[in-house]
Amino acid sequence: MLGFAIRRILMLVPVFLAVSVIIFLMIHMLPGDPIDNLLRIGAGPDQRAALTEKYGLDRPLYEQYLYWIGNVVQGDFGNAIVQRRPVASLIGQALPYSLTLGGLALLVSTVLGITVGIIAASFKGSWLDQGLMGGVLFGSMLPNFWIGLLLILVFSVSLGWTPVSGARGWESLILPVVTIGLGGTALVARVTRVAMIDAQGRDFVMLLHAKGVHPVVIQLRHVLRHALIPVVTILALRIGWILGGAVTVEVVFARPGLGSLLIKSLNQHDYPVVQASLLILAMAVLLGTLLGDLLQAAMDPRIRDNLK
Amino acid sequence: MLMEVKDLSLSIGKVALLDRVSFSVDRGQVLGLVGESGSGKSLTALALTGLVRRIGGRITGGSIVFDGQELSDLPEPAYRKLRGKRIAFITQNPMSALDALKTIGDQVDQVSRLHLGLSRKAARAHTVDILTRLRIPEAATVARAYPHQLSGGMKQRVVIAMALAADADLIIADEPTTALDVTVQAQIVMILSELVKKRNIGLILITHDMGVVAQICDKVCVLYAGRVAESGPVWQLFDTPRHPYSAALIGCIPREGMAPGALKGIPGTVPSALNYGAECCRFASRCTRADALCHTTRPLPHSQGAALVACHHPQGTAAQPEALDV
Amino acid sequence: MSEPILALSGLTRRFSTGGGFLRPARSMTAVRGVDLQVARGDIVGVVGESGCGKSTLARLAMRLLEPSDGTIRFEGQDVTHLGGRALKSLRKKLQMVFQDPYSSLDPRYTVRDCIEEPFRALGELVPPGRIEDLLDQVGLPRSFAESYPHQMSGGQRQRVGIARALAYAPDFVVLDEPTASLDVSIQAQIIALLQDLHRQRDLTYLFISHDLGLVRYFCSRIVVMYLGSVVEVMEDPHAAPRHPYTRALMESSFVPDPEARATIVPLEGEIPSPFALPLGCPFAPRCPRVQDRCRSELPQPTATTIGRVSCFNPIEA
Amino acid sequence: MTVTAPVPGLLPALRRSAPVQAFASWKGGVAGTFLILVVLGALFAPWLTPYGFDVQNLPGAFQAPNLSHPMGTDEFGRDVLTRILYGARTSLSVSAVAIAISLFCGMVLGASAGYFGGRFDRAVMVVVDLTWAFPEILVALMLVAIIGPGTTGTLVAICVAYLAQFTRLTRAQVMALKSETFVEAARGMGASNAAILFHHLLPNCLGPVLVAGMLATGDAIILEATLGFFGLGAQPPTPSWGGMMSSGSGLLFKGPWIIMFPGLCIALTVVAINMFGDALLHKLDVRERVRTA
């Protein structure tokens, strides 16, 4: 298991490098030029040249890449060109917000989704199943910004339970978490339900019943364990959502976050920030797949053995 | 009688799938339940173990008496206490019957802890003991293994071990060897037949394989389209099958010394459960002996020799089935 | 023996599975060094336990898999590496019926589409009336031509599979456990049909099965495989076997006769993993007649009165 | 020699009439009827309403729903119902066209990756998985930043955002089908790779993939709306539901109907698409496979 983890992490290195090249090239293909944003208005070509040199944009592409990736490996993401701060500090400021919001939303949608999934699967085909799944579906059918505003109207304005927006205190997290969580719940519930139904139909469940095991025990201790494997795999892959998927919610609730940082920087052509944010997202995704694989192996002895 | 089933009828939804099925099995006896695919063998097993409710089925008539106790209307909690403890069920496919995420030991322990109230430790010792008795080498190690690390034959023995873990009185085995190789099948079948003798328990063996029936069963019950066609002692069935269907079935087995071309099969196919028809012989459309009566009146089981046969025109004592056209 | 229609020599097929970054691939030999000659009109039965390479052998013979080693000759012509048009024309003479009638028919094809497919694949016209003829031959009502597989029973589907294999009037048909998933009564129907067709059309069959009883009834020669190798070839299906494995197989099958009850002494031990075959005879770990030599040396086939056996210590006739 | 036998595969798929069956269930019936009404409304918009979708009447702005304007008028005095009818054209066609393109590319990619396997497969899947793992909205916003706003940007963004899903689904289906014996049988009869792909594999995964595409159309409508929220969707005065819904949330107070009705249309249409899709999947009996792909 440990060996496998190490091997997988080693394996991530080339993938990570490949991804970083793709990101680097993609960013350099974007229209617009950060130097434009930086140049004093009316500045002459020599000032442009000076700035270009200062940021190393005049060197061959591969050199720029090597320089950049070399620094990244040492934890230095460079300086934001437009926002004039170390990229690391910009990201450091945004990341905690994204992590708490995304993490909590993930938690909520996982717990809620799995619960709904279990109930729906246990009463498959009944009105309870249809009602729950229909409700969850409807909840995920509205655009996020719309849900967010409605939630504010109901819970902040009419009931006064939560603050409208901002990022101060746990209360201000509730509505954004619910907004994102609703969409995620639908996905998790759907996957859980299907996985449970699939597992319920497998032969071993009948044998468990034949052994006289209580149905609730079967459902929670045996079937759920099987069902969790695909759920965990899908959730792990969706880690990108945790960090970057909250853009609209960040706008509606006036919260900082990696998603809005990325989009803002993209629009300002602040290359270093965009590069770093994308890289971090990609890294999260890669780690997510790794985590998914490890969890899968931890949960399934067959996969564990395959790794040996 | 350890278990006596009388006129058991069963439906799933509106479809009647079993129609007045009767048979019985005693301690030390092996009852073979045979019939073509879809004839209701597995459903019968599910009905006996009270599991048929799980797939939406409902017993619509008849009785199941187990050790003096009526089971057909037993509430689920009481049934659950019985199941696994006194009536053990060995399901069809050993490859998938075990929970892939738990160790063999845990799965066998579960039975004795649940039904015998053994402690974790005692249960494991018990498990290892049973596995050893089923001739599993290094039982303690195997108990720590996961299902995928075992061969099919081993897994099937583990499932049998579960059936024994709480000292069941009756084992119902649904095609325990279909998915296994012949050599492994031989092992499993021999283990089961020994168990019946040694422990003096009852065994209901559901199988396709007439060879297995011939070798280890004492009684046979031939199901056709949800009804019993013929049931009786095994020697009579093979010797002088009375129902044209059982006769034809036996004629389908390739045997040593059979002339080329002798194997004919039964023409036509089993009717689907949706158009079984109530007032007729369900085999009539494939039967060479069928006449108008067979198409309008349901044959009732009656004694023919040592067996009960549900046929208007049972065969005499002819050992060979009459010539049938494909 | 006259010119064999199919001759396999030294046919070997290795598979490598798993493998990836920093993980070594594991290699296994599914079929190794199989020599086999099938005469025109023969019905050769291949038996063996699950995973011993029967289907792989069939696929190799059909040129659906590329052999790792060895040659395949069909009607005297080396077809081991045939490709393109030549392979297509070989397909006209060489057909196969598959084990599983449920997945061997495209669910979106009608029976007619299925049977027409060989013609279409080779870009030819379907002779008028051919479909109806074929349906007649395999005993299906003509009205089935427009039905879909899901509307038919397993036995009926298998008949469609057979009709499809016969569409081009092949000389040689490989039957890979054509009845394994069917009831005995249906199995008997299919076997009877195959026997009829064999007679009428002078076909040659390579019949694969794990049911020794069936093979002994249906085939004119029996080939016994164990872990990829042919351990025994019996020219007379009813003769007493020479190889201990063949005998174990025979003894393991239950005789369908309650009068002939016998205590079966099952074969002990487990089949070795195909990924780590023992050095010597693969059957040695389970063999009741094992000798020291068996564990270190691979026995070569030797001729017997009833065929050929690969064993150092064969059972005497 | 000519091939005269008509190629089967696609036709039977249609002949099996799953859509007709889906209609028969009450859920599918209700949803399907709703969808048909929406599409008819979009098609016949000019005949259904006396107003123009872009004719402003500033003095008549912010009229609450009334008899002559059943859904009220917007901030420019335009009839909301009229704009919803015309907006359906944009919203539905942009999503549908984008999904159709995405579906086509996804099927080609997925089918070839699944069929040929090996390195090609691995390379395709790494890229596809990465795009899949990135949030759609981020992908879309980035693409719009590159391509520029408007329907083209939205189209491409939706295309790319859903490509991964279709590729994965097709690939999974093709891989499953590839091991079915009938594929081997076809090869045994001399069929070429192309014939197998086009006559056996693709027709067989067409159903589930098409329905997945249909379900994605629902999501795409929402994505289009979200891009509209950022002001980057269809450009005025072309109405689109997303654009209407996000034309300044201040209207939520001043003229809630201006936002509510398009929002309601989006929600209902997407729910209807999902319901109908589910009913279809049920009939095709592949619901589970598609829903979790």
Add this chain to the structure above:
Amino acid sequence: QDVVAVLSQNETGATSYNPVSATLLSVGAWLMYDRLVAKDENLQYVPNLAESWEEAPDGMTWTFKLKPGVTFHNGTPFTAQTVVDWLPLYKGSENEYLFDAIDHAEVVSDTEVKFVMKRPEPNLLYNLSTVYASIPDPAAFTELGEEFGVAEVVGTGPFKLDSFEIGNQTVLLRNDDYAWGPGDATGHPAKIETLTLREIAEASTAFLELKTGGVDMLMNVPTDFVGEVEGSGNLKLLELPGTDLVYMPINVTKPPFDDIKVREAVAFAINRQEIVEAVFGGRGKAADGFLISALPESQIAPEYRMTYDPERANKALDDAGWVKGADGIREKGGEKLKVTLWTQSDSIFRRLSEVVQAQLKAVGLEAEILTFDNAAIRDQYKTGEQQLAVRTYLWDNADILEWFFSGERLYYPNISMLNDPKAEELKAAAMTGAKNSAEREANFRAYHEYINSLYPYAPIYEPVQLMGYNTDRVTLPEPLHAARFNTLGFLQLEVKE
């Protein structure tokens, strides 16, 4: 004693509080720094850090007498030497143009500093009163480098920086030593202890925050919410004269706008009054020139004013050879009169553009709207591909004309791409040729009129600044003796307990 205010839309997104290099500063900069001079509500200059000042008759020196006892947040005293050290910081920076005319500064005494000019600069006081002339501690500024204005701010203003999260919020703490405020507010520190300036991009979120008491004031209430604010019992609006102007640049190099007739048509096709009524709820006024009406330079001769005159617009197009087609769109030589209209993604911009689009269509010009993200649009202008655009600027000095129409600032900010020799001459005269204010005013008026005669833009609207606040929480000074609600406003702001 905490107040939370939401920044107005046009101040969001500032990335730094560095007055020397930033091109966008929010109200926070007004509060953390002081300037030498301030402006009152009549745009007259009043003392801030400078007690008094004197311009030499030839305009070649300025002497400023500084308030004594002023200290920076870090305790460093503010003296004449500070001013001398401060000016060179601008060398090579974004805001260098402010002090172009100054040669150098000299210490006269501790509280007196003299600016020696390269040329007379009648606009110097204005420049010194802008937020970009805020005075940081030069020592700290040099020491902190890029970090200055982001991690730390050292000014003399009434508030100190507590924390700054880009794009999110700035928290300011009261500077208890502050006693040198401008005008009436001098002699005491701010009445509130902490001031949080939040950035909320979504207007309705901001409004709901105000409504629920989550924030105490909105620096700018979008017109859509005016009715709502007025309708809520505890909310009130404060209307201040605006310092911004909404207009439509016309790219004079892109056909069909290379034809002055077409530009003229556009300028007269826009019904400003309708826009004020329909889009802005009747608040603000129709603009007819490029400058806000508080500036004397906006008082130009009537023939240079651009107003709504559809007949003139139609006639101009007819004269230019564009004939109305069947669909109402004009054509010439088989080509339709179709242009693009660029706008920003704020809803008010989009709405404005849509009305303009309809009004242009009425005279037969079809404009296709293209929306860009606020942050992205600047780059787009640099391509020079635009034809029409909807823009706004915020400035209360006539030199803005130079900024947007100088031939040296083509592409951006001169989106109109105007490069006219005569305009350049007039510009030079206006910018650097005047010896005193009166002359400067006349020169700028001539420059303004000439630019208008070329129609490189169409004026649209002059908004008012609408502040919304919660009367249960805060009391705003009324009347406010300042042009904008910044230093003075926040110094006098009181919290109700």
